[in-house]
Structures are given as structure tokens and as C-alpha cells.
Amino acid sequence: MRKIQKGNEPESLRQWKRTHPQQRYTDLPPTERQSIRAACLEEQHGLCAYCCHGITLENAHNEHVEAQDSAPNRTLDFSNIVASCNHSKQCGDAHKSQSLPLTSLMDECETELKFYLSGAVEGLTPRAASAIKVLNLGETRKNNLALFSTRKAIIESLLFTHSIKPSELRLESDDVLSILLEELQQPDQNNRLQPFAPILVNVLRQIRD
Numbered sequence: 583m584r585k586i587q588k589g590n591e592p593e594s595l596r597q598w599k600r601t602h603p604q605q606r607y608t609d610l611p612p613t614e615r616q617s618i619r620a621a622c623l624e625e626q627h628g629l630c631a632y633c634c635h636g637i638t639l640e641n642a643h644n645e646h647v648e649a650q651d652s653a654p655n656r657t658l659d660f661s662n663i664v665a666s667c668n669h670s671k672q673c674g675d676a677h678k679s680q681s682l683p684l685t686s687l688m689d690e691c692e693t694e695l696k697f698y699l700s701g702a703v704e705g706l707t708p709r710a711a712s713a714i715k716v717l718n719l720g721e722t723r724k725n726n727l728a729l730f731s732t733r734k735a736i737i738e739s740l741l742f743t744h745s746i747k748p749s750e751l752r753l754e755s756d757d758v759l760s761i762l763l764e765e766l767q768q769p770d771q772n773n774r775l776q777p778f779a780p781i782l783v784n785v786l787r788q789i790r791d
Contacts, residue, residue: 583684583691584634584780586626591660592617599658607650607657618644622665628774631664631686632673632717633729636777642667645674647685661687672726676718683709697784699741699748701734736778737785748789759790 594617602609610618619639622631630637631645645666648656656662664686666674684691684707694710697703703721705711713719720726720733741747744758763786766779776782 583632583686583695584626584629584775585689585692586631586664586686588661588687589621589625592621595658595660605658606654607644607646610658615644618660618663619665621660622663624773626665627769628772629777629779630667630673632666632677633669633719634778634780635667635669635732636774637665637667643674645677647682647687649677649679651679652681669729672718672729677716680716682713682716684713692780692784695784696788697733697737697781699734699737699785701730701732701737703733733778733781737782740782746789756790759786762786763790 595614598610598614616639619642622644623637623639623642628636628638630642631647642665645664646653646657647662647664650657653662666677669675684694684705690707690710694705694707695703695714696706701720701723703714703719705714705721711721714721718726718729720730723730740762744762746758763783766776766783766786769775
């Protein structure tokens, strides 16, 4: 995960809520739902709030961090909505109405999850471990082979491209790692981050440190 800094709700949503004070998210017309998703995508630099896969308006959905069933009074609270990928049995689709103790709205989401070169992810705290299971982020190959394998492939590709061998780091390798870390954390001219960039940053920091 990558910490999401929520901003102001879209103006069109604010106006819609003003004229429909008794209604909920399920009453929102498609245009308003899309405006929410577009705003979330900008805040998230084009990444799924949970797995960090690249997403667009067309292949993502509005995900309520505190589920609608659990918090009906927050269904139109923009600070409770993020953009999630549409992968089956993963992220928002897996979350549903379950409790999510660690979310991408918390600073700790960047430090309580540990990613490995193998593609595995480990929760360093009980709440992180719980979040991994709830969102099906693939702590083992068996649980989510596709995501596990994708992470492994993108990590290996990055290391191979830059000739980084974790077991053979030299001083010049540290310079390469520092440059890579800086690049991966900077959105491009379209305000987008590379897919899985926060995961790559997590792994590179472990290699460097």
C-alpha cells in the first residue's frame, strides 16, 4: 500500500449532496460516481489503493474503506472512498463488508507491510496481517498466484534492468538504488506513478538498508 492523502471532495459531489441531503451512495447517478473515481485516481496517482496495480476510470471502482453496511452514514463521505482495482476476490472485491484494521489512509500502511523478492508480502503487525488476508494481497502463492507472480516478475525485471544483485552490492550500487528510489516516488507528467511503485520502493529500501 501507499499512504493516500485525501483532498477536498469534488465540487459536483458537494452540490449533489446539498440538493439530496437524505440520500446515500446507492442513489448517486453514474456521472457523480465517475467524478469521485476520477478525483481518487488523481490522489492515488493511478494506483489501486490496496495492491498498487495501475488502474483507470474504466477498470476501477469506488471502494468504501469503512464498508457501506458498517457505516451507512459515511457512504457519501469522500474521505472514506478510494479507487480500487476490479480484480476478482482481491482488494475491494475481497473486502466487501469486512473490518479493515490497516488502511491506505494510515501512515503505517507503508511500514507495516514487508514485500520480498519472491513476490510474497508479510504483515509485520497483527493488523497488517489481517489486512493482507481481508484484501487477499497474496502472502502465499496459493492464496493469490496472479498477484504473487506479478510482483515477483516486476521486482526481478527492475533489478535485472539496472544490474542490481542484492548479494553483491557495491558503493556504486547504492547510488543506483538511491536514484531509483527517487524516480519511483515521483509521479510522471500525467501525475501517474509506475504500477507497483510503492512495492518496488519497499523492496529497494530493504536491499539498501
